[in-house]
Each structure stands twice: as structure tokens, then as C-alpha cells.
Amino acid sequence: MAAHSRGHPAMREREFSPAGTSPYWWIRPCAGPILFLSLLFLFLFLFTAAAASAAAPEEEKFTEELLLRPLPDRKALAHFHFRSSAPPAASVGRHHHLFPKAISQLVKKYHISELELSFTQGRWNYEQWGGFDPMSTNNAKPPGVELWAVFDLPLSEIDATWKNLTHTLSGLFCASINFLESSTAFSAPRWGFKLNEGNLRYGALPREAVCTENLTPWLKLLPCRDKAGIASLLYRPSIYKGYYHSQKLKLRSSQSLGIILDQTLTVVLQPNTVSGEQLHSNHGQLQPNWSMRHLFNRKLSGKCLVSKSSRVFIEVDKGIVDNVNKSGSDLSWSNEFFVLSNSPDKLIKGQNHVEIQSSFLYVYDASNYTEEKPLDVGITWKLPLVWTCTPSPFHASRFLMGSGNERGSIALSFMSTNLHKQISGSPTDCSIKAVIFQVVPWYVKVYYHSLEIFIDGSRKTVSEVVDKIHVIPSEDKLLPGTLEMLLRFPCSMQSGTLTLDFDKGFLHIDEYPPDANQGFDIPSALVSFPEFSSARSYPEIDPVLGSPLLENFQEDSVVKSYTEVLLVPLTTPDFSMPYNVITFTCTVLALYFGSLLNALRRRIGEEERELKKTVVILKKWQLLASILYRKFVDELF
């Protein structure tokens, strides 16, 4: 599977003839007297091609986009988005021009209709970096590896296919995704994660470390790798220096759409500032100025030649927009608060579901820039600006309670961000829905009946708050516990907490992972708010613009946030001295049982009798021997 790049020789030949240019090169030789006619022909061709592409995307496409955004805590967000799409399988057969063959083989073999794989390092800061925008709901992922897939298969075949899939992905991405193969590692949520008909599998490996080893195979799926285009900005030392790093691969496949592969990389970087002190404080100080060269140590020199579109967006948050609007100036690329280093090709207004105006996008087309004139777009601040990102309705966090090696409890707390006040105005007796999805490994034996709910310091009965609950209890060494819960919180709630008690189980000695003394992880829980959609709409957007990044932003997605990973200390044997332990216990047991058995079965009187008996028998034998001897002697002589 991994050797997709060494495909058929025929395919490799065809890879380098971009499909869109074919009309030109058979027209070009016929220059001269029939120029007019040829021009007419050309127009005709172009027109039909455009019409065809609008009707059904019959060709493989690749687009690359980058979105940069200043964050309120003096950091900068960079979001790379690459989309490769292949038309339905029947029309192209087995070969591809741009689309990675490994992925299409994977999709066909395992009948995947949707798949998402993410590698993440660090935590998304929902308070500072936002919790209500498409970026946080789609691209904030739990630490480590998260994989989910929806299969287009009969239910009985799904588990086996999932196992094969994990091994394939593990080979493709140089990661230990194959640990998700074991039935103790994955679960099948019905509605808590994503509504499905039982054909979804979900697994997470919170401890998986993420490094360049995982990025390289991910880049190999791009037609230009990181040699040209936007991906060339991915200078490893700068992107791994970031505060958050999430590399994601999302696949969608259907009979009508074909296969769509979205590869995204989201990083939060700290722009280098001149003065070292007071980095975090943002009171009365200018935000740090940054540009692409600052962030990535690279400039953008043109697009990847095979890409259909190649764009760079700079997004400014609603907070900044409001501030600028308040001051009375318009949001051009050079206003009294900040200046962008290049003038944008386009300006797009974004809208939220709730607000009239939410954000501004400055669009740069990378195809206008070349090696000689590279794009180094950046932002320079003129006035200090303080703003906040729109948070999710509740800030969810999870922590462990209790100590010792015996038991403990998991607490999930919700702190209100008072968002509903901003949206609906007055807090009447409304309610906010929240869905919790949590997978707990079997050795953390959660007692689901012990669910307790506290709202603003008073205990509530479960029926008051929980609308719907679906629990798959864990089974020792077989199944993890899965909890899906639909809650309904009153809008006026300031803080709410759920607690669940658990017992800590014992593992067999060979079930301990390496570094067992660190403790055991409980993967992140997912909290989603189904009544809130993070979708943006861009009313001024030209549908022909065809930006997959903005399409993703426009998709109707529910506001969700991941909680922290938890670390449960379990009893761990001393692996370093099994020999000592074995010999010591064996000696003690042998001594104990030996003496005990001896004392129990020994009878002194019996022994004496035995001794006497043997003496008698010996004497008899002596007698017999002497008699025989005498007889023998007698007969001889």
C-alpha cells in the first residue's frame, strides 16, 4: 500500500500532462491564416469545459489553501488545507493523475464512506483561541491519535475491516495505529459522536507521540509534496515549535461524489517578538507583528503547478472587526489598527449563525507570486487591541478525583461562558442541550449508576437533567465502556458537574504497556452542543471561487469541544525485579507449605511403629538368609 508513488509506468507518464491544458497544444500548431477560427474554437472549448466542470467534476482536482489568523493571546494560527478529489471510480478505472493511489486503494478495499485520522500534539485552548468557530469545532482534536471511520459494509463485517484498516493506516503513517485493532481499544458510538447506523467505529490513542515521522507520509499524499506551493512553507523546526499541532486526514467517498481527501494541518505559533519579557500580557501593549517569514522561516514562491487554486487567507476575528468598526474606520487592509504587508486580491465578509457579521477574510492568490517575487504576507499592528474569541456555550473540563490505588471518580465540569445572554438577550427558562461522548478503558471500571449531577451547588436527580443515555458497559479484557449522554442544562446555570465513580482494575503482567509507571490514560471525552452550529456563511462569495476551505467553514457543524486526557495511576508491579520476587515468594511458600504439611501428616507414634516393623522385617530377612545359608552350606558339604 505504501508504494503508491511507484505506480504503473503508464500512469507516471500521464501524471505530468495537466489535464486542463490539453485543448491548447493541439490548437497551437495551427497558427496563421485560420487564427480567428481557432480562437473561436478555443472559446467554444473553454466554454464547454467550464460548463462540464460545473455540471459534474469529472476530473481529479487538487487545491491548496492556507489560512492565517492572529489570536488574542499574542499567538498566530496557521491552517493548511489541501484537497484532492477523484471522480467516481467507474469513470477513471484504477489509475489516477493527482489523487494518491494508496488512499483510493484503501477506500475501495475497506469500503470506507468516511474516515478521519488526526495526529495532535498540545491542547487547543478553547478559552483563548475560540470555541465557537469552524476552526475549533473541526480542527481542534484531542492529544495523540484519533481515528474514526464509517464503513459501507454489512454490520457483521465491520469489526474485521476496522482491524485491517488500522494496520494499513499504521503502515501508511508510521504510527502505532495498529494498537486500535484490539477490541478493548475501539468502540461503536451510535449518536454521541456522530449519528450513524452502527457502521461507525471510533478509537483514540492519547499517548501517541507526533513528529516529522508522521508528517512525511502525510506530505507524500500531496502531488507536489513540500517541494512547491503552500506546502513548501512547512519548515519542520518552526511548525513543531508551536503550541498546538494537529495534522488531520479526512476522507469522504460515495458513488456520486467520488473520493474527496482533505488534508489539514493546524498549528498555533508564537511569533518571535523583539522584547523577551512580558510575552503573555496583553494590556496596553501592541500585538506582535508577524509575517510568513517570521512564522515559517519561508516565503511563498508561487503555487503548486498542478493545483487548481492556491490561496492564502488572512482572517481577522469578530473581536477585531467590532473594534475597528467602533472606531469608525472601514476594514481595508490598511486601517488605523493594523496594516497587512500586501494588498489583498479580494475581501470576503463572513457571517455567523447568530451574529450579523463575524469575520473578515483577506484573500491572496498564490499564483500571482513567483520565485522572484515571493509572497510574504504579514500583519503589522499600529494600535494595541484587546479582543476575545467567541467561546462555546459551556467551557467543559474533566478531572480525576480521589487518591490511592483502589478507586476514584471522574468529574466533568461545565462552566458557563454566558454566551446565551449575548445571543438571546435575557435568560428565561430556556435550556441548552449538551451531548457527552466518553470512552473509558476496561481497567477503569466505571459504575454508571453512580452518576451524580450537581448544578450550581445543588444535587439534581438524573432524570431532571439527562434526556437520553446510552451506555455500553465495559467487559474485562474485551470491551471498553462507552457513555453517550444527552443533557439539558438550564440557561441560567453557571457551573454544572457530573461525577462517575470507578474502581481500578488489575492487569495481567503482559498487558502493561511500556512505561507503565506513568499511569494509564483515559481518552478525551467529546462534548457537543447540538443546538449551536459553528457554520459560517459568506454571502458575497462567488460560487465559482471554489474554495474547499471556505466550503468546509460553511458546512453545518455542531459546536463541540474535547476535554483533557486523564491519567489514572494503577497498581504497577515492580518489573525490574521479577527474579527477586519470584525466588523470595517461592522460598517463603515452600518453607511454609513444607513445614505445614509435614506437621499435619506426621504421626510420631506411627513412625515408631514403622521403625519397629522395619527392624522386625530386617531381623526376619536376616533369619531367612542365615537359614538359607546354612541349608546351602549343609547341602554342599
Add this chain to the structure above:
Amino acid sequence: MKSVPKQEAQPKPRLIVRLGVFLASHHILFSVLCCSAGIITLLLLPSLAKNTYLSENALIPGFANPLFSTEDAIEANRFMKGIEAVLANFIAQQIEALGAEVCYHKFIPRSKNFHPLKFFTSMTNDMAIQPNGTDTNFGINTIGIVRAPRGDGKETIVLVSPYNSQSVQSNELLSLALGFSVFSLLSRAAWLSKDVVWLSVDSQFGEYVAVSAWLNLYHNLVFLSQSVILHTKMYGANHINDGNSEKTEVMAFKCAGTMVAALIFKVGETRRYGDRDSVMMYAEASNGQMPNLDLLNVVHYLAVHRQVPDYVEGTANLANSIYSQALGVPTGSHGAFCDYQVDVVSLEFSPTFHVRNDNAKSLFRLRGGMLIEGVVRSVNNLLEKFHQSFFLYFLTAPSKFISVGMYMIPFALLLAPLPIVAAAFAGGSKSMEKPVDKLIEHSKADDIADIPQSKGGSCKWLQAAKVLLVIQLWAVLVSLLPYYITQIPDATPMQSTLIWVVLSIVILIALSVLFGSPYSAGVEWKLLKATLITSMSIGLGLMSIINFATAQLGALIVIPMCLFSRPLKASGMNFLPRSVLLASNIVFAVLGFPPAAVLIMKGMSKGSCSWTTDFGDFWIWMEFLWEWSSETYLYLYLVHLPCWLLCILVLLHPCRQLESKIKEDWLFGLGGIFFSVGKF
């Protein structure tokens, strides 16, 4: 054994039995040898100490250059200059300015509680009392949390710096400033992989109380009635009108991940006469628990390199180490962390400069900050929690330790003769009626013959066991008495002690009336002594598992006391050995009585002997032990005291079997006890 060659037909007893019989017949020599060997090895321990070494490779202390620079020291200075009256508020503002998370923790000091069995149960919820709005007597801890930029937030390192919010000393301010500067450095550090919690502890009710209240809330968060109203004591009047949301944000208790290690640091009193700054490490937690040796090694490695201590210094350190472990009371607020299985060490910096000297101060801050940063860096490197190195050890110097394998030897040697002596005495009591060799193969006929003679010969030990059980029952009752006595209002320690002594004697008399006096059944003193030694060895063995140091120290007192004990009236010795034995018996009996021992120790240390106050001191000491729920308290009352009483019973044994005299002797015995108690 001399009869063995005679009876050729008899089967040879097994080797182990013969060895046992041989040892039992020479038990005096054996016990003297073992005990002296035990004491000699104990004295040799300081010279047997090994050099400490870093067991965990991941720690790599001092591997990276410290980032803590003079600028951070200046930051600390800025912090000190800017300090306001309301410290908690000021600290919170400073933490917020760093961009870190901040929250307050309000607590009320816990009342005195009696939890002698807390050690055996899991942590109780007793301290999680949420202060209500009306209570004015509370402390406020300020907590700052740095979330590691690239970490996953599963693990946390805790830094603690205590200060007294009521009257802040300059050295406390210095430690706060040090804590803040390290925290501000860590809030910018990109290398952090574990979250860092900085806890500035309000120690107006004592450090331990504040730290343990925070830890308890951290581990057993209470969600009921958490709507705590902020007091104007903390927030100035101008803050009252702040937005509601901000308040809840600040007041909500914040948790981080599982604690990996904790570091408590404070700046002690300035020393005038010392050539250099010094750092003291305190590590002893409750009931002799110690943090992993690697943590101490890291601190020592980063702090100073000192010469190897000589024997005297090593012995003093060892004695101090054993004593503080044996007492079972933590030597600082780090004890609270150990209850939650968090490795922790307390550092007390003792600067030599004058507090007003700014240059020396900033140099001191620089060094302190580098040390703390280094320790945090090392712990941050850890992938697993501390588990490589020792948990059971004594320190003779910061760089010298005695591991469990070494320090168990003297105790084992002290304990070894006990079963032999007990067997010898149990056998010896029979030998008064039977020859020695009957011990092994005592026939049924002999047993039957014995019964009419002395109320059931083989059942005699049952009588001795009954005496033991009654005394144990008495000990349990006596150990529970102090709890009820403290309920009496306005009692001076002296009065309480007297009440306790009188009640104990009353209970003893009541029990002897109920179950019959110890001598009435005609128990021989040898059997009584065998029982005493058996119960003692069991008690010491159990205690050695719970708190080794207590058992070690206890063995030094109890074992000679029990081995020497012999009835005062017993005959069959020359005058000189008998009088020596008698004298030593009385000395040990006096020393063995806990109040007497405390009294003598106080008298020795102070010189003056004010009878009443010193006697009251025992009560205070006892209260101190059970307030800290030290297992030493249980040891004293359930092992030591019954042993002592049995010893007294052996000493006062009438040594006669005449039925008519028994009652009289019993009364005499009680009188003796009264006398021995009354002496103090």
C-alpha cells in the same frame, strides 16, 4: 540432649528441632550475643552508608543550562517592591498578568480530630469542610496554573511557597518573590511537558493545615453549595462592583492533572554566623513515609557538593532521621503530599546575608531560582513517576543513605532471640515437673498424670494467654481514654494526665475483678514471660511493617526490658548477679513507662525539674501524636504499654503456688503498681 545416646531405638529428632532445642538450652548466651550484635550493627550503620546515586536515567539533572537569569531575579525584586496589603489579591493579579490561570482556595482550619486508624483506611473526607459565607476565620491560598504549551496536561508539578497572611515576615516575602520569579519563568518556558501549579499557601493556621486542605479539595472536590461569597478581606471595596462572571471565573476551583512531584520552598531565618548559604531538605512524612530517594538526589546534586561527613555527624544525622521517622509526625507541610502518594521535598533556604542587603539578596534569589528551575526541569523530564530508587531508607548525610536491606539487620538481630527465649521459657516451665528431654516426646501418660497435680499442665499456657488478652483489652481501653478526656472543658494537661492514670488503674482493677486476678490461676512467671515475649515479638514485627523506625527504637527499649525481667522474689542466684539483675529490672521498668521516659528526657534536656509541668508535657506530647494520627501512638498503647505491664507482673510475681496466699499477693502486686505509678 544427653539422653539421646542412651536410647538407641528412639528415632533421631530432626535437625531443625535439635537445633532449636540446643539454642533454647543456651538461650541466655544466644540472646546476649544477638542483642549485642544488633546494637553493634546499629552503631556501625553510619559507616556502612552508601553514596547516593541517581537511579532514574531520565532525570539528567543539570543537563541543560538554567534559564533563570538575573532578569528573573529582578522580576522577583519588582514583585517584592510592588507588594500590596492584600497579598492574595496581589499575587492573583501578578499571576494573571503572566497569562497563567489563577484561582483562590478558601479554607477554614480543621478542628482537632482523633484518627488513630486513619493509616489503615483510605483518605477520609473529614477536612473538606467548605467555609460558609458567615465564617470570618479562614485562610486563602492563591493558586496559579501554567498549562504546558505542548503537553497534554495529564501530569502536574506543584511548587509551594508558604507565607503568613496576617503578619508577613521579610523572609516569607523573599520566598514568595522567589516562587513568583520561578513561576513567571516557567510560564514562558517552551520545554515544559507537565503543567505547573504554584501554590502560595496562607500559613496563618500552620502550613500543614493549609496545604492539606488544598490537597484534600484537589482530590475530593465538593460540588455542593460551592457558591462562596468573596470576602472584602480579600478583595478591596473597589472590586465589589466587578462583573459577576469574572468573580465566578476566579473563584472556581481549578484542577490540573495527576501530581507527579511537589517542591516546597521557603526562606528561613537569616543566619548571622555562617560562612555560606545553606539549604535544608526535609522529607519525613507521617508514619515514616519517605519520598523517592531520587528526588532528594536531584536536589542534592543541583544544590551543593559537600564533603563526606565524619562518623559523629553521620550518627547524629542518622539518629535525627530515625527519630523523626519514628515519631510518625511529618516534619513539615510535605507530609500532606505524601498522604496522596506524591513525592515531595521541602527546601528551607538559610541565607547568610542581612535582609536589607540588596546585592546579596539578588544573588541569593538567582541561586535559589536556578535550583528550583533545575529540579522542575528534571522532574519534567520524567516519563514515568518516581519508582526507580528507594522508598525505604535512612539518610546519614544528603549524599549518604542506608537502604532497607542494611538497616533491617540490627532489628532482625534484636528480634531473633525472642522466639527462642519464649520457647525456652515455655519449655522451662514444664521442666520443673518433667525432665528436659520430655519436651520433645512427652507421652500421654505424663500429661494425664500432670492434670490433677497443677490444674491442667498443658492448659496452663491458656491461663497465661488469658492474662495477656485481658491486658490487651485494658490497653485498648486506655488508648481510647484520651479522646474522652479531651472532651472535658478547661482541663490542664496535668489534670488530664492524672485523670487518665487514675482511670487506667480503675479499669485495670475492674478487669481483674471481672476476669480474675493474673496470679489467681497460678500462672508461673516463666509462662507469663514466655507469653510476654511472644506478644512483644508479634507487636514489634507488625510495627516494623507499618513504621520501621518506631519498631527499631521500640525494640531497643522493650527487648532488654523483657529479657531481663525476673520476679523480684525469685530465688536461686548468688547475691551479686541477683542484685544487678534486680537493679537493671527496676531501671528498665521505670524507663519503659512512657510518661516516665518523657519526664526523664525532659529533665535531662532542661536540667530543672518542675514536677507538675513536665508531667503535663506528656499529655501534650500524646495529644500531638494523635492529632497527627501517628501510628506511634498505637504502638505505644497497644504494644509497648501491655509489654510494660506484663513486665511489672513478672517482676511482682509471688513465685509461690500456695492457693491461700494468692489473694494477698495480688493485692500486693496492685500496691506495687500504685507505688510505681505514684513515684512519678
